[in-house]
Amino acid sequence: MPRLYHKSEWFDEISPSALAEAEFEDILIQNADIIRANTVIIPFKKTVYSTEGSARADLAMISTDYRHWVVVEVEMSRHSLYGHVIPQVRTLREASYTQECVAYIHSKCPDLNKGKLADMVRGDPPDVLVIVNKPDTEWQREMRRYGAHMMVFEIFRSILNKMIFVIDGEPPRLAHHFLSELSFGLLPRCLTLSTPAALPVEPGVQFPILIEEQITYWERFHTATGAYLTPIGNPPLDPGRKYALIQSESGDYVIRPLTKNKGAIYDVAQK
Numbered sequence: 001m002p003r004l005y006h007k008s009e010w011f012d013e014i015s016p017s018a019l020a021e022a023e024f025e026d027i028l029i030q031n032a033d034i035i036r037a038n039t040v041i042i043p044f045k046k047t048v049y050s051t052e053g054s055a056r057a058d059l060a061m062i063s064t065d066y067r068h069w070v071v072v073e074v075e076m077s078r079h080s081l082y083g084h085v086i087p088q089v090r091t092l093r094e095a096s097y098t099q100e101c102v103a104y105i106h107s108k109c110p111d112l113n114k115g116k117l118a119d120m121v122r123g124d125p126p127d128v129l130v131i132v133n134k135p136d137t138e139w140q141r142e143m144r145r146y147g148a149h150m151m152v153f154e155i156f157r158s159i160l161n162k163m164i165f166v167i168d169g170e171p172p173r174l175a176h177h178f179l180s181e182l183s184f185g186l187l188p189r190c191l192t193l194s195t196p197a198a199l200p201v202e203p204g205v206q207f208p209i210l211i212e213e214q215i216t217y218w219e220r221f222h223t224a225t226g227a228y229l230t231p232i233g234n235p236p237l238d239p240g241r242k243y244a245l246i247q248s249e250s251g252d253y254v255i256r257p258l259t260k261n262k263g264a265i266y267d268v269a270q271k
Contacts, residue, residue, distance in 0.1 A: 011156035038064045042108040048095035055091035066116040066197035069126045077134035119197035127172045182243040196227035209253045
């Protein structure tokens with residue numbers, strides 16, 4: 001087994017077969033900031049449903065600004081990739097995450113803002129992250145194929161019960177100043193907010209957004225399942241494109257065309 005030497009102390013790798021999944025989950029929860037800064041990790045054992053069936057994740061990662069959340073499937077390398085992991089990932093990717101999730105999440109972490117959790121769940125479904133305790137190229141290939149992210153989290157322990165973590169990969173992250181993806185949908189002239197909790201504007205309040213350096217005015221409104229922006233007037237936007245709502249250094253809200261960059265969930269095209 002591999003060993004690490006750090007500050008005059010030897011650390012031995014914990015055998016994948018020696019660590020119970022529940023113990024692995026506890027270590028991840030206790031070290032949330034190592035996995036991703038400004039994130040809360042909670043148990044998330046709630047059953048969710050898709051057209052293919054049902055599944056339960058293990059954990060949920062929630063950004064402290066409520067812009068984004070991730071359901072986490074904690075796996076041991078001894079588990080069957082094709083018989084267990086992939087079916088779980090497919091169901092979690094396609095499942096419906098309802099407002100029932102809000103009550104469940106809040107029960108696990110009452111310090112979280114229930115209203116902002118409701119906005120978060122009303123937006124885009126969570127990403128799926130598989131955390132496994134040993135690297136495997138086949139697992140990495142299959143996770144990419146099914147639209148999931150993967151992180152390898154190996155644990156080394158000293159005779160004094162100190163731990164060192166070796167981490168490969170990272171959870172999905174948001175680009176700086178990005179608030180929400182905006183897209184046209186079934187409601188005429190309305191833009192769907194993918195991350196409603198990121199926009200601190202109450203429904204029914206008019207507020208300005210810069211588009212191509214011109215001021216436009218918008219209102220926010222909610223349905224039972226979504227959050228939207230509706231313009232006052234006719235903004236210069238192409239219904240066939242997706243856009244990003246960002247906040248500039250001066251605090252202004254700005255809409256720009258959206259691009260997707262490796263390493264960040266979203267980025268924005270610059271003028």
